[in-house]
Amino acid sequence: MGKFIENVQNFGFQILIAIIIAVVGYVFVKLIISFLKKLLSRTKIDQTAITFIISVSRAILYLFIIIIILSTLGVNVNSIIAAVSAAAITAGLALQDTLSNLASGVIILISKPFVAGDIIEFEGLKGSIVSIKIFTTTINTYDNRTVTIPNSHLTKENLINCTKEEVRRLDLKYTVSYEDDIQKVKDVIMYVISENEMILSDPQPTVFVGEHLDNGLQILVMLWIEPNDYYPVYYYMQENVKIAFDKNSITIPYPHMLVLKNDK
Numbered sequence: 001m002g003k004f005i006e007n008v009q010n011f012g013f014q015i016l017i018a019i020i021i022a023v024v025g026y027v028f029v030k031l032i033i034s035f036l037k038k039l040l041s042r043t044k045i046d047q048t049a050i051t052f053i054i055s056v057s058r059a060i061l062y063l064f065i066i067i068i069i070l071s072t073l074g075v076n077v078n079s080i081i082a083a084v085s086a087a088a089i090t091a092g093l094a095l096q097d098t099l100s101n102l103a104s105g106v107i108i109l110i111s112k113p114f115v116a117g118d119i120i121e122f123e124g125l126k127g128s129i130v131s132i133k134i135f136t137t138t139i140n141t142y143d144n145r146t147v148t149i150p151n152s153h154l155t156k157e158n159l160i161n162c163t164k165e166e167v168r169r170l171d172l173k174y175t176v177s178y179e180d181d182i183q184k185v186k187d188v189i190m191y192v193i194s195e196n197e198m199i200l201s202d203p204q205p206t207v208f209v210g211e212h213l214d215n216g217l218q219i220l221v222m223l224w225i226e227p228n229d230y231y232p233v234y235y236y237m238q239e240n241v242k243i244a245f246d247k248n249s250i251t252i253p254y255p256h257m258l259v260l261k262n263d264k
Contacts, residue, residue, distance in 0.1 A: 018069045025065035033058055052106065052134055097152070098135065104151035105134040114161050119227060121160040122149065142231075163227040167200060170230060172221040172237055175213060177251035182209060182217070188248050189221060192240045198229040216253040 036057060040050045071077045109132060114120055118129045120139065127141035136148050162168065176185050186207045193205045203224045210218035225233050245252060 014073050018072045021065065021069050021072060025062075025068070029058065029061045029065070032061060052109075097150075100152040101135040101150045104155040105132070105136075107155055108132060108137070108151055109134075113159065114164070118164065119162040121162060122154065123157060125149075126162075162230070166226070167203075167224050168227045168230060170223045170225055170233055170237075172223070172234075172241075173210065174219040174221070174241060175216045175253055176219060176245075177216050177253050180217075180250050184248065185219060185250055188244045188250060189219070189241060192237065192244050193221075193223065195240070196233060196236055198225055198233050198236075200224040200226075215255065216251075 033054060037050070037054060040053065067077050067081070108114075114129055114132075116129050116131060119127065120129060122139075125139065125141055125147055127139040127145075127147070130138040130140050130146070134151075136150055137154055138146060138148050140146055174189070189207050190205070193199050193207075199205060200223075205224070206220075206222045208220055210220040212218075221237070223233065223237070242252070244250075
C-alpha cells in the first residue's frame with residue numbers, strides 16, 4: 001500500500017512538472033514567435049514568406065516542448081523521435097518535388113529575383129507576374145494565357161527579369177544595299193527615332209554599321225527605353241523605318257531568283 005501511494009505521489013509530481021513545463025513552454029513559444037514577427041516585419045521579406053516561417057517555427061517549438069513533457073512523464077521519447085524521423089524521411093521521399101517547390105518558393109519570396117507585376121522571360125514564355133505562392137508562381141502572358149510554373153523550375157533554370165532595371169535597351173538590325181549612302185541611312189533612322197517620345201535621349205540612341213553581308217550592309221540600332229515601352233517602340237521602329245526608307249529611296253535588299261529560259 002505504501003509503495004502504491006509513493007508511486008501515485010511520484011506520478012502526481014511528474015504531472016505537476018509537466019504542467020509547469022507546458023505553461024512555461026507556451027509562454028516561451030509566444031515570446032519567441034512575437035520576437036520573430038517583429039524581426040521579420042522589419043525586413044523586406046514578402047508577407048506570404050513571413051507567415052510560412054512563423055507557422056513552421058511555431059510547429060517545431062511546440063513539438064520540442066511536447067517531447068520534453070513526454071520525457072518528464074517517463075515516456076521513452078527515443079522511440080518517438082525515431083518514428084518521427086522515419087516518417088519524415090518517408091514523407092520527404094514521397095513529397096520530394098513538393099518540398100523542392102516549397103523550398104524554392106521560400107527562396108524566391110526572401111531573395112526577390114522578381115515580384116508581382118514584373119515582366120519575365122522563362123523557357124519561351126514572356127509575361128507579367130500575377131502572384132508568387134509557396135509552391136507555384138503564376139504569370140499572365142502577352143497573348144492572355146495564365147501559366148502556373150512550379151517554383152523549383154524557376155530557381156533551377158535561367159530567368160530574365162525584363163523590368164528589374166529602370167531602363168532597357170532595344171537592339172534592332174536592318175540591311176541596306178551597298179549602293180546606299182551610309183550617312184543618309186543613319187540620318188533617316190535617327191529622324192524616325194527623334195519622332196517617338198518613348199525613346200530616351202539619355203542614354204543616347206546609336207546607329208552604326210555592323211556586318212558586311214552577302215546581300216548588303218547590316219545597320220545596328222540601339223535604343224534605350226522604359227521596360228513597359230519595349231514592344232510599342234519595337235513595332236513603331238519596324239513600321240516607320242520601312243516607310244522612311246521607301247520615302248528616301250533606300251533599298252532593303254532581299255534574295256532574288258534569276259530564271260533563264262532556253263527557247264531552243
